[in-house]
Amino acid sequence: MLTMDDIVREGHPALRKPAEEVPVPLSEEDRQTLEDMMQFLRNSQDPETAETYGLRPGVGLAAPQINVSKNMFVVRFAEEDEEPIEMTFVNPKIISHSAETTHLPDGEGCLSVDRSVEGTVPRYSRVKVEATDENGHSFTIRLRGFFAIVFQHEFDHLNGIMFYDRIDGDDPYKEDVPPALKVIRSQDDTPLSF
Numbered sequence: 510m511l512t513m514d515d516i517v518r519e520g521h522p523a524l525r526k527p528a529e530e531v532p533v534p535l536s537e538e539d540r541q542t543l544e545d546m547m548q549f550l551r552n553s554q555d556p557e558t559a560e561t562y563g564l565r566p567g568v569g570l571a572a573p574q575i576n577v578s579k580n581m582f583v584v585r586f587a588e589e590d591e592e593p594i595e596m597t598f599v600n601p602k603i604i605s606h607s608a609e610t611t612h613l614p615d616g617e618g619c620l621s622v623d624r625s626v627e628g629t630v631p632r633y634s635r636v637k638v639e640a641t642d643e644n645g646h647s648f649t650i651r652l653r654g655f656f657a658i659v660f661q662h663e664f665d666h667l668n669g670i671m672f673y674d675r676i677d678g679d680d681p682y683k684e685d686v687p688p689a690l691k692v693i694r695s696q697d698d699t700p701l702s703f
């Protein structure tokens with residue numbers, strides 16, 4: 510089982526290195542790594558298990574954070590009174606994003622960062638993503654709200670970007686600056702109907 514000891518912290522080169530494409534179909538080892546990562550999120554979100562093993566709760570985990578330099582991450586979170594959403598993204602690509610930007614009012618944190626960093630982390634409000642799941646099936650999904658923000662935080666890890674890189678050094682609470690993102694098509698400002 511993965512614990513906080515498996516998570517690399519700021520200063521570790523794995524967090525700054527662009528990750529490698531994952532061969533599809535996934536190897537048994539890569540599938541197991543993803544399962545271990547998802548189990549870490551489940552454990553970290555269970556107050557009792559988190560307390561027992563000293564886990565910080567997390568809604569996402571990217572492979573470079575456990576020193577596996579591969580383009581894959583897992584996300585898990587629950588909206589009030591709903592079953593948690595669990596999703597695995599392998600070789601994700603951002604096809605398009607909204608013009609509109611957003612941010613979390615209380616800023617962001619990271620399991621690889623053992624301090625709080627204040628400031629606005631600009632994110633796109635909506636992203637359209639193409640990726641492969643743990644079974645090697647490709648899918649396209651449009652994300653908005655908190656999910657879109659978490660996706661962009663994890664996607665950044667695959668490119669060696671930390672959330673605080675996106676905070677303006679001179680004006681940490683500056684808003685509405687479009688975040689630089691690698692996009693494979695173009696800007697898509699069509700409203701989403703879901």
Ligand code: SB7
Binds near residue numbers: 567574662
């Ligand atoms: C706040 C927290 C996260 C994403 C977006 C906003 C995830 C924190 C856990 N991670 O360090 C995952 O990379």
Ligand code: NI
Binds near residue numbers: 618619620621662666
């Ligand atoms: Ni992080």
